[in-house]
Amino acid sequence: MTAQAAHLIGCRTCGRVWPEGTPTCGRCGARLRAIRDGHSLQAVWAWLLAGMVCYVPANLYPMLNTSTLLDKTTNTVIGGAVELWQGGNYGVAAIVFVASVMIPIGKFIAIGWLALAIGHQNIPGRHRHLRLLHIVEFIGRWSMVDVFVVAILSALVQLGVVATIEPGPAAASFALSVAFTMLSAQSFDPRTIWTTRTP
Amino acid sequence: MMAAHPTLSNTRPEQLIACPFCDALHLRARVKVGQRARCSRCHTVLMAPRAGSYLQVITLSLSVVILMGSAVFFPFLTIAVAGVSRTTSVYEVAFAYSDGILQPLSFVVLAVIMLVPTLRAALLIYAIWPLAHGRPPFARATTALRLAETARPWSMAEVFVFGTSVALVKIAGLATVSLGPAFWAFCGLVLLLTLNEHAICKWTLWQDLEDSARP
Numbered sequence: 501m502t503a504q505a506a507h508l509i510g511c512r513t514c515g516r517v518w519p520e521g522t523p524t525c526g527r528c529g530a531r532l533r534a535i536r537d538g539h540s541l542q543a544v545w546a547w548l549l550a551g552m553v554c555y556v557p558a559n560l561y562p563m564l565n566t567s568t569l570l571d572k573t574t575n576t577v578i579g580g581a582v583e584l585w586q587g588g589n590y591g592v593a594a595i596v597f598v599a600s601v602m603i604p605i606g607k608f609i610a611i612g613w614l615a616l617a618i619g620h621q622n623i624p625g626r627h628r629h630l631r632l633l634h635i636v637e638f639i640g641r642w643s644m645v646d647v648f649v650v651a652i653l654s655a656l657v658q659l660g661v662v663a664t665i666e667p668g669p670a671a672a673s674f675a676l677s678v679a680f681t682m683l684s685a686q687s688f689d690p691r692t693i694w695t696t697r698t699p
Numbered sequence: 700m701m702a703a704h705p706t707l708s709n710t711r712p713e714q715l716i717a718c719p720f721c722d723a724l725h726l727r728a729r730v731k732v733g734q735r736a737r738c739s740r741c742h743t744v745l746m747a748p749r750a751g752s753y754l755q756v757i758t759l760s761l762s763v764v765i766l767m768g769s770a771v772f773f774p775f776l777t778i779a780v781a782g783v784s785r786t787t788s789v790y791e792v793a794f795a796y797s798d799g800i801l802q803p804l805s806f807v808v809l810a811v812i813m814l815v816p817t818l819r820a821a822l823l824i825y826a827i828w829p830l831a832h833g834r835p836p837f838a839r840a841t842t843a844l845r846l847a848e849t850a851r852p853w854s855m856a857e858v859f860v861f862g863t864s865v866a867l868v869k870i871a872g873l874a875t876v877s878l879g880p881a882f883w884a885f886c887g888l889v890l891l892l893t894l895n896e897h898a899i900c901k902w903t904l905w906q907d908l909e910d911s912a913r914p
């Protein structure tokens with residue numbers, strides 16, 4: 501039996517149950533949301549769209565500007581991974597590629613898929629979708645790794661004419677894209693996975 | 700598994716809990732230390748209390764605050780190439796993004812790698828300290844715990860340490876890099892934060908806070 505069927509509303513922060521229509525949880529103070537409140541799904545789409553929009557400039561603009569005695573180079577997110585690969589660091593190149601390209605794009609697809617599938621799932625499908633949402637939420641933070649790499653390199657490699665690394669504008673839109681996608685996943689109410697669509 | 704009761708609709712709401720992942724109702728029960736309670740519908744682990752966890756959380760959280768305080772000022776990494784060398788602190792790493800439009804990113808980086816983990820540790824200490832000593836909780840302890848929960852996904856110290864290792868590989872061929880005390884402090888922090896995460900059973904904590912607030 502679900503809380504909804506019993507005309508109750510459960511607090512998603514602490515688990516306490518309240519009569520339908522209660523605005524905030526009396527135990528932890530969190531806002532209580534009914535499952536059929538379309539608000540949460542709207543927030544999921546809005547944050548997801550913002551995250552996808554920010555991901556475009558994050559890949560077009562340079563992430564790193566390197567100047568050495570000999571030359572000046574700029575690197576995009578993908579360019580950085582390619583350079584590592586060419587330098588023979590296959591493992592790290594793969595990690596950077598996974599964290600900065602595969603995880604962000606995978607998250608866009610996963611969240612969109614979960615949102616579209618609400619109400620259309622059989623029981624095993626619901627279990628799979630809940631697991632997918634847990635994975636998306638767990639993995640979200642790790643996409644930030646490239647933003648930290650750029651910060652560390654730019655702080656460290658300030659050696660005057662010998663070598664200087666400066667961060668590029670892509671770092672900001674990349675960080676925004678990760679944050680928006682995290683907010684999108686957080687707005688997703690997993691309880692909606694278990695609802696059946698009523699025409 | 701927690702019992703899903705057929706006559707739950709006749710039970711008073713304060714005796715029930717609802718799964719935050721699938722909305723299934725369960726009878727509120729004390730789960731014994733070392734046991735795990737799973738949701739009867741979606742099988743997510745809802746409660747897994749541990750022995751002595753409150754003192755453990757306080758010790759770990761205090762260590763996080765102290766270690767983070769020292770990590771700010773000590774040297775983080777030192778680079779040397781062609782007779783030129785440079786040492787940087789974690790603070791300077793965050794403020795690498797201090798040019799023009801990137802400036803707000805500096806504060807974001809500083810927040811997610813240092814401020815949020817420290818704040819979370821401080822909030823946990825505030826909420827749990829009286830419980831560990833068998834006293835009623837401080838005023839607004841529930842707000843503190845709720846804030847700590849909200850901050851959890853934004854605490855990225857471990858991602859930062861991972862980023863450091865990637866950065867080290869990137870410059871390994873170009874220059875000599877030596878690791879400073881702040882680097883090792885951050886490695887310790889990741890360990891402490893992970894242990895702390897596993898020492899907390901969120902729902903047991905909420906129940907204990909509510910129970911000990913009653914006169």
Ligand SMILES: [Zn+2]
Nearest residue numbers: 511514525528
């Ligand atoms: Zn609550």
Ligand SMILES: [Zn+2]
Nearest residue numbers: 718721738741
């Ligand atoms: Zn459940």
